[in-house]
Amino acid sequence: MDLKLLEQTLIECGEPRYRTGQVWKWAARGAGAFADMSDLPLGLRESLADTVPFSTLTVEREAHASDGTIKALFRTQDGRPVEAVLMVYRDGRRSICLSSQSGCPLTCTFCATGQMRFGRNLTAWEILDQALHFRRIGAVDHAVFMGMGEPMMNLDNVLAACERLPDVGITHRRTAISTIGWIPGIERLAADPMPIRLALSLHAADPALRSELMPVNERYPLPDVIAACEAYYERKRRKVFVEYVMLAGVNDSFAQAAQLASVLDPRMFKVNLIPYNPTDSGFTGSSPKAIAAFKDELERHGLDATVRLTRGRDIDAACGQLAARASPAWSSRSRSSASSSGEGSNSATSASSSSESSPNRRRNSSVVR
Numbered sequence: 001m002d003l004k005l006l007e008q009t010l011i012e013c014g015e016p017r018y019r020t021g022q023v024w025k026w027a028a029r030g031a032g033a034f035a036d037m038s039d040l041p042l043g044l045r046e047s048l049a050d051t052v053p054f055s056t057l058t059v060e061r062e063a064h065a066s067d068g069t070i071k072a073l074f075r076t077q078d079g080r081p082v083e084a085v086l087m088v089y090r091d092g093r094r095s096i097c098l099s100s101q102s103g104c105p106l107t108c109t110f111c112a113t114g115q116m117r118f119g120r121n122l123t124a125w126e127i128l129d130q131a132l133h134f135r136r137i138g139a140v141d142h143a144v145f146m147g148m149g150e151p152m153m154n155l156d157n158v159l160a161a162c163e164r165l166p167d168v169g170i171t172h173r174r175t176a177i178s179t180i181g182w183i184p185g186i187e188r189l190a191a192d193p194m195p196i197r198l199a200l201s202l203h204a205a206d207p208a209l210r211s212e213l214m215p216v217n218e219r220y221p222l223p224d225v226i227a228a229c230e231a232y233y234e235r236k237r238r239k240v241f242v243e244y245v246m247l248a249g250v251n252d253s254f255a256q257a258a259q260l261a262s263v264l265d266p267r268m269f270k271v272n273l274i275p276y277n278p279t280d281s282g283f284t285g286s287s288p289k290a291i292a293a294f295k296d297e298l299e300r301h302g303l304d305a306t307v308r309l310t311r312g313r314d315i316d317a318a319c320g321q322l323a324a325r326a327s328p329a330w331s332s333r334s335r336s337s338a339s340s341s342g343e344g345s346n347s348a349t350s351a352s353s354s355s356e357s358s359p360n361r362r363r364n365s366s367v368v369r
């Protein structure tokens, strides 16, 4: 809900200032319509329903996975696709994965969103409305900015949304912002009083391979990014979660695990290995065996490592996948060949061939490097 528009409308109606807070309180607790807000005068509820859209987003599709994951594809008022996911875990956690942009200007080669055209930054209300959508289904207690887009490139709106997430049930400590390593954003988050967790998408410790997978590495090289993360740790005293998507024969060798361990201080970083959610990118995910071996190698070097639970596979829950399928006009399928030279192989030789055989990247006019 656009709270600015709401506030303006309430002022025009001659309503007292506290009404905006009253409406927000209802919405944040999962109310589905103005009509439900029983402590508002009936006439006001009716006139708000006529003048203020209850959500800035409309639901275009919703997919329910057998494991309880729900993925929603929304449209903004100007027709941009936005995705968000609710993940339900056995331990009771109900975590939402939020988008910060429609599409993404970065072009990570393995990511479905990276292959879409960049639309625009989402407003704080469009970010909050993703959370409210799931709040209407049930309680939510964790949030990660791991949906579409690079949150650090839209940090004003992301932080404005984060300020209100506790009202929805999600404390700052249970909120994580994931970044490709956008240094100005990492520095701002470190300075912000909210104790929000930082997650870093690292994916390869080798500079050439990282630039291949994530072209933005040329703009913000990994050593500088690591230094910014260490400064975040010093300031916040909260470990940085490193995301590492496991791509067969590309970044999953023993040698690459050792190299990753050599750049991360175990006191400051924890690694989360991500099984690859297949997209049309041409990459193949590492086998469970290769992932386990990589994890063992990290642990041998003293690093804390976990393997991410895979959720919502049967509904294309990975970043950008639902939007890519629902509206081909927003996506591009320029990939031709597969990159991996050995299914789940964990050998240094298959990894070293990756840069020659990686699929070509699509470039568009609004990409950022």
Ligand code: SAH
Pocket (backbone or CB within 6 Å): 108, 110, 111, 112, 145, 146, 147, 148, 149, 150, 151, 178, 179, 180, 200, 201, 202, 243, 244, 245, 274, 275, 276, 277, 278, 279, 318, 319
């Ligand atoms: N732009 C931010 C946040 C969005 S992506 C970032 O990159 O951190 C959230 C995570 O999902 C990133 O680590 C990204 O690399 C990863 N990801 C993208 N596509 C994926 C896929 N198909 N399978 C598994 N993880 C993927």
